[in-house]
Amino acid sequence: xxxxxxxxxSKLGRSGPLDAVLALRDRFGERDRVAxxxxxxxxxxxxxxxxxxxxxxxxxxxxxxxxALDLQVISNDFYRQQGDARxxxxxxxxxxxxxxxxxxxxxxxxxxxxxxxxxxxxELLKYPDRIPVLAKALGVSPDALTRKLSQRAGxxxxxxxxxxxxxxxxxxxxxxxxxxxxxxxxxxxYPQGEAMAHVLGFTNIDDLGQEGLELAxxxxxxxxxxAKRVIRDGAGRIVESVDLVKPAEPGRDLTLxxxxxxxxxxxxxxxxxxxxxxxxxxxxxxxxxxxGEVLAMANLPTYNPNSPSVGTQDTHRNRAxxxxxxxxxxxxxxxxxxxxxxxxxxxxxxxxxxxxxxxNGRYRTTDHRNYGxxxxxxxxxxxxxxxxxxxxxxxxNQQYYEFLKRFGYGRKTNSGFPGESxxxxxxxxxxxxxxxQTMSYGYGLSATPLQxxxxxxxxxxxxxxxxxxxxxxxxxxxxxxxxxxxAGQVMRMMQTVTEPGGTATQAAILGYHVAGKTGxxxxxxxxxxxxxxxxxxxxxxVPVQNPRFSMVVVVNDPDPAKGYFGGYVSGPMFxxxxxxxxxxxxxxxxxxxxxxxxxxxxEAKRAKANGGKPTGTVLPVPAHATAVPVSxxxxxxxxxxx
Numbered sequence: 001x002x003x004x005x006x007x008x009x010s011k012l013g014r015s016g017p018l019d020a021v022l023a024l025r026d027r028f029g030e031r032d033r034v035a036x037x038x039x040x041x042x043x044x045x046x047x048x049x050x051x052x053x054x055x056x057x058x059x060x061x062x063x064x065x066x067x068a069l070d071l072q073v074i075s076n077d078f079y080r081q082q083g084d085a086r087x088x089x090x091x092x093x094x095x096x097x098x099x100x101x102x103x104x105x106x107x108x109x110x111x112x113x114x115x116x117x118x119x120x121x122x123e124l125l126k127y128p129d130r131i132p133v134l135a136k137a138l139g140v141s142p143d144a145l146t147r148k149l150s151q152r153a154g155x156x157x158x159x160x161x162x163x164x165x166x167x168x169x170x171x172x173x174x175x176x177x178x179x180x181x182x183x184x185x186x187x188x189x190y191p192q193g194e195a196m197a198h199v200l201g202f203t204n205i206d207d208l209g210q211e212g213l214e215l216a217x218x219x220x221x222x223x224x225x226x227a228k229r230v231i232r233d234g235a236g237r238i239v240e241s242v243d244l245v246k247p248a249e250p251g252r253d254l255t256l257x258x259x260x261x262x263x264x265x266x267x268x269x270x271x272x273x274x275x276x277x278x279x280x281x282x283x284x285x286x287x288x289x290x291x292g293e294v295l296a297m298a299n300l301p302t303y304n305p306n307s308p309s310v311g312t313q314d315t316h317r318n319r320a321x322x323x324x325x326x327x328x329x330x331x332x333x334x335x336x337x338x339x340x341x342x343x344x345x346x347x348x349x350x351x352x353x354x355x356x357x358x359x360n361g362r363y364r365t366t367d368h369r370n371y372g373x374x375x376x377x378x379x380x381x382x383x384x385x386x387x388x389x390x391x392x393x394x395x396x397n398q399q400y401y402e403f404l405k406r407f408g409y410g411r412k413t414n415s416g417f418p419g420e421s422x423x424x425x426x427x428x429x430x431x432x433x434x435x436x437q438t439m440s441y442g443y444g445l446s447a448t449p450l451q452x453x454x455x456x457x458x459x460x461x462x463x464x465x466x467x468x469x470x471x472x473x474x475x476x477x478x479x480x481x482x483x484x485x486x487a488g489q490v491m492r493m494m495q496t497v498t499e500p501g502g503t504a505t506q507a508a509i510l511g512y513h514v515a516g517k518t519g520x521x522x523x524x525x526x527x528x529x530x531x532x533x534x535x536x537x538x539x540x541x542v543p544v545q546n547p548r549f550s551m552v553v554v555v556n557d558p559d560p561a562k563g564y565f566g567g568y569v570s571g572p573m574f575x576x577x578x579x580x581x582x583x584x585x586x587x588x589x590x591x592x593x594x595x596x597x598x599x600x601x602x603e604a605k606r607a608k609a610n611g612g613k614p615t616g617t618v619l620p621v622p623a624h625a626t627a628v629p630v631s632x633x634x635x636x637x638x639x640x641x642x
Contacts, residue, residue, distance in 0.1 A: 093226035096186045097207055098251030100200060100214075100221070102260040103293075103472050109200055109214070111186040111207070111251075115169030116162040121149045123179030130177045134160075137172045162205055163187045188214075190305045192260065195267040198318040199258060199297050199470070201418075202305040210308075211316055213256070213470060215418050223251030255472040257293035262286055265580045266296040270553075273573045274300055277536075278559030283320040284573070285453040286581065287550045289541065292457065292466035292476060294415070295549070295581070297321075297450075320449040321417045324424060325554065328442035328519030328566070330452055330539045332380060332388045333459065333490050335440045338403040340376075340486045344394035347489055349376050353386040361434040365389050365441075381496040383503050383518060385441045392440035397428040400436060406481040407455045408465060409447055415468040423447040442521055453552040456539045459494075460515070460547030463487040491515045495544050498571075507538055507571035509579055510598055511589035515547075516540030516574065518566035523557070533557050538570035542578050545590035549581055 100109035117138070124131070131149070135142040138161055145160075152158045161172070162185070169182045188203045190196060201212020209218035226248030266284050274282050286296040303315040317323070339345045356370030371382045379387035392400060404410065410425025424446040426435070438444045450468060458465040463482030469475075494515035498508045503518045519537030522530040536555045541547045553570035563569060581587075589595055 093246075093248040094183075094185050095223040095225050095248040095250050097188060097203070097223065098221040098253045100254045100256060102256055102258045102263075103295075104259065105255070106260045107191055108196055108256065108258070108260065110189050110191070112189050113166070114163045114185055114187045115166045115182045116185050117160045117164070117169055117172050117180065117182050119149070119158055119160050119181070120156050120179040121152045121158055122154075122156055124177065125149055125153060127178050130175075133175055134172075134177045134180060137175055137177075188305075192263070193306065194302045194304055195264050195298070196258070196260075197302050197305045198299045198316075198320070199256075199263075199294075200305060201316075202308040212318065212418065213254070216416055216470075217254055221251045221254060224249040256470055257288070257291075257295060257472050258297075258470070259295045259581075259584070261584050262577070262581045263296040263298065265577050267298040267300075267302075269573045269576045270298050270300055272576075273553075273555060273569070276562070277555060277564075277569050278562050279536075279555045279569070280557040281319065282553070282555045283323070283449045284553045284577070285320050285449050285551065286577065287453050287457045287468060289457045289460045289547045289550050292454075292468045293472070294450075294468055294470050296577075318417065318419070320554075321415070322419045322421050322448070324421050324446035324448055325535055325556075326443050326445065326521045327447050327452055328521035328535065328537055329383045329385075330456075330517050330519040330537050330552075331440065331442040331445075332383065333494055333517050334404065334407060334455060335388050335392050335400075336376060336380060336493065337459070337482060337486055337490045338400055339391045339395055340489060341403065341482065342395055342399060345376055345391060347376050347493065351375070351379060351384075351387045351390050353384050353390075356386065358386050358389060360389070360437050361432075363434070365437060377493045377496060380490075380493040380517070381502050383497075388440045389437045392436055395436075397431060397436055400439075401425070401428050404439075404445070406465070406479075407458060408451050409445065409455070413448075413450055413454050413468050415450065415470060417470065420450075421448050423451055442519060449552045449554045452537075452539050453550050456541055456552065457550035458482065459487050459490055460541035460550055461487075491541065491544055491547075494541070498540070502567075503565070504538060504540075504567035504571040506567060507540060507574045509542060509575055509582070511591050511595035512542050512578075512582060512587075513544035513591050514540055514542045514574075514578075515544045516571075518571065520564060520566045532560065534560070534564040536564055536566040536569035538566050538574045540574050540578075542582065543587065543590040546588075548585070548587050549578060551578060 096111040096113075097109075099107055099111070101107055119134075124134075128146075131146055132142040135145040138145065149158065160180070161169075173180065173182055186207055188207060190200060190202070197212075199212055201214040202210055203214055204210050207222075209215040209221065214221065227245040229245060266286060270282050270284050273279070281300055283299045284296070285294065287293065288295055297318070297320050299317075299319045301311075301315045303311045308316070336345075340347075351374050353367060353371045353374055357364045357366040359365075365385050367382075367384050367386050371378070371384050371387070374382060374384055374387050376391070378384070379391065404425055410423055412420050412422045426445070435444050454465065454468055458481055461478065462484035463480055463486065464478035465481045466478045467476040492515075494517055495513055496502050497504050497516050497518065498514040499505070504516055507516055508514055517537075517539050519535075519539070521535045521537070523533040523535060525531035525533075534557070536558055537553065539550075539552045541550050551574055553573050555569045555573075558564045558569050
């Protein structure tokens with residue numbers, strides 16, 4: 001019984017209220033013990049951790065300070081270079097091109113400051129909404145500008161508009177488009193415009209010489225750009241100039257032998273001549289006989305060197321130096337000079353030119369008409385092809401060839417002008433049976449207008465040949481190519497050409513003796529023969545007594561209906577230009593008697609018009625009085641074998 005009652009009590013105690021409380025107490029007591037141990041371990045770990053973290057932070061601080069010291073003091077070169085690469089820039093300092101002046105110091109080519117607008121594509125492409133605004137300011141389409149920038153997206157520099165007026169550049173920059181800036185450059189300006197185009201040439205967008213003397217003396221004129229270091233901000237603006245790396249050296253000035261006034265006269269009269277004769281093109285050269293200086297050189301068609309891209313490339317050619325032509329009857333004085341030197345003729349030798357022609361192989365050599373009996377001077381006066389053919393027949397081939405070579409034919413004049421032609425003078429070994437005869441009156445060889453002017457200058461200079469020059473102060477030693485006595489004889493023969501009975505009376509100048517020679521050469525056709533189109537020449541020297549100027553006028557393809565003989569086409573232009581040049585250069589007259597006779601005749605006419613009463617002495621004015629403007633710009637067009 002007792003055993004059975006104990007068991008129930010035990011079960012009841014465990015399930016009773018007291019037993020439940022005791023069980024809970026035991027359970028929480030165990031947790032407290034465990035918690036006490038945990039708190040002790042946690043307290044211990046926190047202290048260690050704080051020490052560990054503090055030590056780690058201290059070590060990091062020391063490391064950072066050491067690294068900063070290393071970067072900023074000990075090993076800072078690399079990072080300074082990297083920083084400089086992002087802010088420090090070396091930029092060029094533009095320099096102006098040297099000025100070109102005429103012989104009197106008048107400016108012919110000057111460099112003016114301009115602005116060029118550029119952009120940083122990497123910066124600008126971040127603001128696509130501003131591109132249309134910029135495109136409108138630049139005057140281009142937004143699509144074209146976007147395409148241009150996208151193609152150069154990896155670059156930091158691209159030109160947007162170059163060499164523009166500074167005011168226009170400021171107007172573009174006023175839109176404050178990010179990544180858009182401007183820089184100073186220089187642009188070439190030619191005050192004389194078309195009148196000097198072929199002599200000076202022009203420069204390209206980078207201010208480098210492209211044609212003419214700008215090209216020939218490019219290194220002299222160009223100068224050397226400088227360089228400086230600057231600091232740019234994030235937007236690319238210069239905030240500080242750090243250092244001058246290399247100072248800019250401006251180009252050196254160049255003084256030409258050209259006289260601006262004579263050049264203008266030549267260009268103006270050449271244009272008038274082409275309009276009067278209906279010709280397609282023309283060239284003219286004026287040389288100072290004593291020095292070989294080129295005083296004027298003009299060509300038509302021409303172009304405006306301030307806008308060289310306008311027009312065709314053909315207009316850029318300086319025909320007076322680059323184009324070769326058969327010189328026609330301008331060769332006759334040289335042929336006569338060669339025969340006089342060889343002693344096979346004298347000025348009084350008689351030639352029978354009847355019946356006005358003579359055989360020349362399968363062809364004929366003909367005169368404009370039958371001149372009958374002529375002496376040597378008459379051959380020049382009348383420009384007889386038959387007469388000069390009989391003269392050259394007396395000369396050995398090699399001797400005639402060597403004589404022409406001495407006068408500069410068949411080789412360059414060495415004037416220094418770019419693209420100069422040497423002309424064609426074949427050696428005797430390549431001559432046919434008719435070559436020498438046709439050469440005597442200007443066929444079968446070719447020369448430039450400058451070569452012809454040089455040869456005539458030698459005749460006027462007592463037989464001394466001087467290399468032409470475009471640079472004032474440059475002197476070349478003359479070469480004696482002909483006896484002075486013979487040169488004087490030929491000059492007197494050529495004087496008769498401009499006197500009554502000659503072929504170029506329209507080239508005569510009041511108060512001056514003029515020695516010259518006309519020429520009319522037929523042009524080649526496509527089949528290799530000669531056409532009915534012509535080149536008309538006049539080559540002359542003035543004054544005869546003390547020669548100062550040699551001038552050649554070449555007119556290409558005049559309208560035959562208006563006349564094509566050299567005396568009619570080119571002679572009047574020679575007179576107009578030389579009248580002005582003689583007056584401008586204050587050259588004394590050498591024909592006072594004619595001048596006084598003209599003065600007396602003019603006085604008599606005035607007295608008659610005044611009822612027989614004297615009107616006082618008035619100097620006669622040449623028919624083509626030349627007024628030279630003080631300042632000139634663009635040239636404006638005003639209102640047989642002879």
